[in-house]
Amino acid sequence: MTTTETITWHVACQTADVPADGGACALINGRQIAIFHLARRNEWYATDNQCPHRQQMILSRGMTGSVGDEPKVACPFHKKAFSLKTGACLSGDDYQIDTFAVRIENGMVYIGLPA
Amino acid sequence: MNTQNNRRIVVLGNGMAGYKFCEKLIAKQLGSAIPFTLTVFGEEPRIAYDRVHLSAYFAGKTADDLALAPESWYTDNNIQLYLSDPVIAIDRDRKEVRSHHGHVVPYDYLIFATGSSAFVPQIPGVDKDGVFVYRTLEDLDLIRTYATKARHGAVLGGGLLGLEAANALLDLGLEAAHVVEFAPRLMPRQIDAAGSAILQRRLEDLGLQIHLNKSTQQLTGDGVINGMQFADGSLLSIDMLVISAGIRPRDELAKRSGLDVHPRGGIVVDNFLQTSDPAIFAIGECALVHSMIYGLVAPAYDMADVVAARLTGTEREFQPFDMSTKLKLIGVDVASFGDAFAEGDDCRTVCYENKAKGVYKRINISADGTTLLGGILVGDAAEYNQLLQVCKNKTILPPDPEDLILGNRGGEDVPGAGVMSLPDEALICSCEAVTKAQLCHEIGENGQTTIDALKKSTKACTGCGGCTPMVKDLIQAVQKQQGVYVRNVLCEHFDYTRQELLDLAKINQLTTYGAVLDTLGKGDGCEVCKPAVASILASLWNENILEKDRAPIQDSNDRYLANLQRGGTYSVVPRIPGGEITPDKLIAIGQVAKQYGLYTKITGGQRIDLFGAHVGDLPAIWEQLIAAGFESGHAYGKALRTVKSCVGTTWCRFGVQDSVSFAIEIENRYKGIRAPHKFKSGVSGCVRECAEAQSKDFGIIATDKGWNLYVGGNGGAKPQHAHLLVSDVDKATCVKLIDRFLMFYIKTADPLMRTATWINKMEGGITYLKAVVVEDSLGIAAELEGEMDALIANYSCEWKAVVESPALRQRFTHFVNAPTLKDPTVQFAPMRDQIQAQDWIR
Ligand code: SRM
Ligand SMILES: Cc1cc2nc3c(=O)[nH]c(=O)nc-3n(C[C@H](O)[C@H](O)[C@H](O)COP(=O)(O)OP(=O)(O)OC[C@H]3O[C@@H](n4cnc5c(N)ncnc54)[C@H](O)[C@@H]3O)c2cc1C
Numbered sequence: 001m002t003t004t005e006t007i008t009w010h011v012a013c014q015t016a017d018v019p020a021d022g023g024a025c026a027l028i029n030g031r032q033i034a035i036f037h038l039a040r041r042n043e044w045y046a047t048d049n050q051c052p053h054r055q056q057m058i059l060s061r062g063m064t065g066s067v068g069d070e071p072k073v074a075c076p077f078h079k080k081a082f083s084l085k086t087g088a089c090l091s092g093d094d095y096q097i098d099t100f101a102v103r104i105e106n107g108m109v110y111i112g113l114p115a
Numbered sequence: 116m117n118t119q120n121n122r123r124i125v126v127l128g129n130g131m132a133g134y135k136f137c138e139k140l141i142a143k144q145l146g147s148a149i150p151f152t153l154t155v156f157g158e159e160p161r162i163a164y165d166r167v168h169l170s171a172y173f174a175g176k177t178a179d180d181l182a183l184a185p186e187s188w189y190t191d192n193n194i195q196l197y198l199s200d201p202v203i204a205i206d207r208d209r210k211e212v213r214s215h216h217g218h219v220v221p222y223d224y225l226i227f228a229t230g231s232s233a234f235v236p237q238i239p240g241v242d243k244d245g246v247f248v249y250r251t252l253e254d255l256d257l258i259r260t261y262a263t264k265a266r267h268g269a270v271l272g273g274g275l276l277g278l279e280a281a282n283a284l285l286d287l288g289l290e291a292a293h294v295v296e297f298a299p300r301l302m303p304r305q306i307d308a309a310g311s312a313i314l315q316r317r318l319e320d321l322g323l324q325i326h327l328n329k330s331t332q333q334l335t336g337d338g339v340i341n342g343m344q345f346a347d348g349s350l351l352s353i354d355m356l357v358i359s360a361g362i363r364p365r366d367e368l369a370k371r372s373g374l375d376v377h378p379r380g381g382i383v384v385d386n387f388l389q390t391s392d393p394a395i396f397a398i399g400e401c402a403l404v405h406s407m408i409y410g411l412v413a414p415a416y417d418m419a420d421v422v423a424a425r426l427t428g429t430e431r432e433f434q435p436f437d438m439s440t441k442l443k444l445i446g447v448d449v450a451s452f453g454d455a456f457a458e459g460d461d462c463r464t465v466c467y468e469n470k471a472k473g474v475y476k477r478i479n480i481s482a483d484g485t486t487l488l489g490g491i492l493v494g495d496a497a498e499y500n501q502l503l504q505v506c507k508n509k510t511i512l513p514p515d516p517e518d519l520i521l522g523n524r525g526g527e528d529v530p531g532a533g534v535m536s537l538p539d540e541a542l543i544c545s546c547e548a549v550t551k552a553q554l555c556h557e558i559g560e561n562g563q564t565t566i567d568a569l570k571k572s573t574k575a576c577t578g579c580g581g582c583t584p585m586v587k588d589l590i591q592a593v594q595k596q597q598g599v600y601v602r603n604v605l606c607e608h609f610d611y612t613r614q615e616l617l618d619l620a621k622i623n624q625l626t627t628y629g630a631v632l633d634t635l636g637k638g639d640g641c642e643v644c645k646p647a648v649a650s651i652l653a654s655l656w657n658e659n660i661l662e663k664d665r666a667p668i669q670d671s672n673d674r675y676l677a678n679l680q681r682g683g684t685y686s687v688v689p690r691i692p693g694g695e696i697t698p699d700k701l702i703a704i705g706q707v708a709k710q711y712g713l714y715t716k717i718t719g720g721q722r723i724d725l726f727g728a729h730v731g732d733l734p735a736i737w738e739q740l741i742a743a744g745f746e747s748g749h750a751y752g753k754a755l756r757t758v759k760s761c762v763g764t765t766w767c768r769f770g771v772q773d774s775v776s777f778a779i780e781i782e783n784r785y786k787g788i789r790a791p792h793k794f795k796s797g798v799s800g801c802v803r804e805c806a807e808a809q810s811k812d813f814g815i816i817a818t819d820k821g822w823n824l825y826v827g828g829n830g831g832a833k834p835q836h837a838h839l840l841v842s843d844v845d846k847a848t849c850v851k852l853i854d855r856f857l858m859f860y861i862k863t864a865d866p867l868m869r870t871a872t873w874i875n876k877m878e879g880g881i882t883y884l885k886a887v888v889v890e891d892s893l894g895i896a897a898e899l900e901g902e903m904d905a906l907i908a909n910y911s912c913e914w915k916a917v918v919e920s921p922a923l924r925q926r927f928t929h930f931v932n933a934p935t936l937k938d939p940t941v942q943f944a945p946m947r948d949q950i951q952a953q954d955w956i957r
């Protein structure tokens with residue numbers, strides 16, 4: 001079974017606003033979205049800004065990196081790491097964060113949120 | 116035999132044994148054509164959790180952290196789970212159970228895993244408000260709430276659990292916590308009178324008040340407890356009481372259903388855990404097996420395994436279990452193993468007692484001196500795992516068995532004392548029944564060389580955690596045996612140790628993370644190597660840590676030049692060298708704190724911390740502090756923290772040197788220099804040592820001839836006194852030696868290793884360090900001094916750099932698309948006349 005989900009694109013910021021191999025947080029429709037630019041891989045990701053471990057609005061300030069080929073971000077509080085592709089927790093806990101589509105156009109970052 | 120008809124299992128109780136039974140059954144029936152259908156009834160509202168670490172709930176662990184498996188595990192494995200729904204009746208003829216909510220479920224096999232409840236003696240007044248037991252998360256919630264308005268608490272029962280509960284009362288902030296014990300000693304089932312006396316003194320040092328030989332006659336108070344009255348006529352006034360007087364097996368339902376139960380409690384089962392009804396089993400603390408109740412988790416898990424094995428076709432008997440235990444109390448080690456009290460002709464006892472240090476050790480040895488029967492350790496249980504193994508495996512003892520507790524004083528290694536000398540079948544993790552052979556196999560053949568990996572593959576270390584140190588030793592030993600030179604390489608992205616990486620980065624003149632990764636590593640980096648490389652680059656070049664590509668590789672604190680707090684705000688600590696501050700500067704700090712609504716506190720490092728700053732306010736706060744003459748205090752960095760001072764000759768009638776001036780000089784010299792971990796110092800003006808210099812990474816104490824320099828002290832969880840490096844040297848020599856010492860540390864220590872650990876792990880220890888630093892045995896002293904000079908010359912205040920750079924400043928916002936908006940989720944709670952961070956949302 002395939003499910004289709006309609007998403008709406010929102011402009012978040014300029015590409016230069018997000019530090020290379022770092023993250024930034026944008027407020028979109030009242031929701032805090034963490035945006036990551038993995039410059040070495042030329043990839044962009046967006047997730048919840050909230051870390052599910054202790055409900056801290058912080059993931060955009062986390063450290064990006066990879067485990068094997070999987071891009072990830074580690075929360076600054078207790079170092080729980082999450083896959084930027086799937087949002088799954090990679091440190092053995094049963095947490096899951098939402099991930100969102102990202103589109104780059106004319107130096108602007110767009111985030112696709114479920115409509 | 117495996118028909119649809121005998122595949123229905125109902126489990127009563129979703130506690131530790133009940134959960135383990137499900138887990139074992141699921142694992143053992145993997146791939147079977149007709150799986151069992153499992154229904155679990157739990158009386159508690161929460162899914163099974165780790166009761167052994169219940170007290171960790173007070174230390175910040177949540178119910179989720181303690182859960183043995185997530186709720187999804189039950190669904191994923193097709194287990195029908197009913198919570199808050201105890202079974203209240205069993206119809207053994209129809210083979211059905213009926214629950215409180217009216218669910219009627221048929222079974223082919225029924226498993227009692229109903230555990231036990233706290234035994235509450237019938238003392239008049241136990242029904243008063245303020246009287247609690249210590250068994251479930253709900254109990255702890257009630258205790259926590261009540262404790263906020265209580266000041267004096269007591270625990271009835273000085274056993275293993277009672278002491279744990281008493282410690283929890285202290286942690287909850289009660290002014291006084293009493294332990295009331297009926298017996299003449301503490302932990303009467305585990306330790307002897309001499310051990311108890313030492314333990315009592317240690318606990319009193321921790322702040323517990325111990326009352327032995329006390330028979331409680333009644334609890335006083337009008338509806339609400341206000342005291343305890345004892346048979347000897349004495350009174351103790353308290354406003355809350357936790358009862359920890361033993362356990363009572365939950366056998367009431369079994370009894371009502373006509374199963375055999377023991378008059379003193381417990382569902383009677385045979386060695387296969389079968390009750391008087393062949394379709395019904397009992398496991399864990401509700402079961403009476405070998406005529407006893409095993410009140411520990413390891414035997415409960417083994418019982419679960421025996422029954423799960425039986426139902427999936429392998430028969431095994433439950434064997435008498437070792438009841439050795441180690442107390443988890445913070446601050447005092449207590450352990451007993453094997454036959455702890457052995458006495459008489461068949462036994463020789465060796466005791467060691469050091470009242471000054473609060474250590475007591477006893478081992479009981481067979482009359483012929485060959486085997487260890489059991490023993491007791493109080494105050495220092497470092498040898499517990501090793502002794503337990505020697506005891507369980509009946510390993511032949513060395514000629515001088517006392518070496519086992521006193522350490523070998525002859526110089527050679529004690530035969531039989533290393534992990535590798537244990538037999539293959541030695542149970543290393545008794546909770547999960549993992550043997551040495553299994554672990555060695557996973558480590559050696561499958562390359563599982565981390566605790567996390569072994570947790571996943573063998574489940575060792577996942578129960579009580581007591582075996583973790585031994586498993587670590589095994590990892591090292593197996594690797595060594597394989598000829599693997601155990602190098603502490605950084606992580607999957609760098610195949611180098613920190614020291615190698617530092618040398619390579621230096622030779623190749625690398626100044627950015629990108630360059631280091633391109634030249635020496637692979638992949639994209641991670642939260643382990645990024646801060647380590649950041650520290651190396653800072654230690655090599657001392658350039659602003661946020662410039663080039665270096666901001667995103669800093670640990671969160673360094674990245675924002677402030678300490679991240681619960682809730683997402685930051686703390687600001689300006690440098691106050693030597694702890695000396697002018698009234699004007701104090702006023703400036705006060706003004707900033709007022710303007711930005713910050714909580715202020717004098718720190719343990721003789722300076723002032725301002726807490727609760729929004730990330731967007733940081734640059735403006737620093738700007739004002741800098742204008743008042745402050746700089747960054749690097750409280751966030753793996754860098755010099757504080758140089759504590761005492762007043763010395765400037766005011767003190769005993770002072771022999773000017774310690775304040777020297778402390779300020781030292782602090783200004785090394786400020787901003789980054790190292791593998793933070794480092795601290797102190798300067799005392801005389802031997803009275805008011806600056807606590809001997810607990811610092813390097814400490815200086817004035818003598819009438821000059822200064823004594825100490826190195827490698829540490830506070831923290833494992834406090835350690837510093838070693839004397841040189842005595843009676845003048846200031847210039849002292850500084851030169853510190854330069855060398857610090858630079859040698861910076862260049863060779865592993866990431867996040869304090870100087871104390873660095874010296875502990877160094878081959879040759881302090882003697883070698885002295886040779887290198889004082890006698891220059893490696894001929895590198897001039898180089899080390901030169902490198903330190905270069906770092907010092909490159910110092911600049913990194914707050915100032917941000918304040919003055921619009922590009923750096925711009926990164927200090929919460930929302931990129933709304934830079935002036937503060938994070939609306941940040942909340943504070945009132946705290947006396949100030950604020951505090953809101954508690955974690957659970
Ligand atoms: C603020 C302060 C407590 C206070 O209110 O007094 C403090 C606060 C923290 N300490 Fe500390 N320590 C403070 C003095 C100490 C002392 C006492 C001293 O320095 O004389 C010690 C023991 C001495 C020592 O270090 O050997 C101390 C031993 C630790 C340790 C254990 C280090 C170890 O070697 O085991 C940590 C954990 C770590 O660094 O990994 C730690 C970590 C922390 C952290 C940074 C935890 C963190 O990462 O969030 C705390 C930051 C709180 C915050 O949000 O700002 N803190 N900490 C003290 C700041 C002193 C200052 O002015 O800079
Ligand atoms: C504070 C504390 C510290 C401890 N420390 C240690 C330690 O360091 N080392 C160690 O080995 N052990 C320790 N223990 C003991 C260990 O927790 C127990 O041995 C273990 O939990 C026993 O497991 P169990 O499944 O038999 O009982 P439990 O874990 O108590 O589970 C029984 C469950 O069955 C439920 N139940 C009862 N009746 C019914 C019914 N009719 N229907 C449905 N459900 C029912 C109960 O509510 C409970 O949830 C400690 C215990 C406590 C309380």
Ligand code: SF4
């Ligand atoms: S300030 Fe230090 S001792 Fe206190 S809670 Fe934080 S890390 Fe622990």
Ligand code: FES
Binds near residue numbers: 051052053054055080
């Ligand atoms: S809040 Fe993110 S790891 Fe704890």
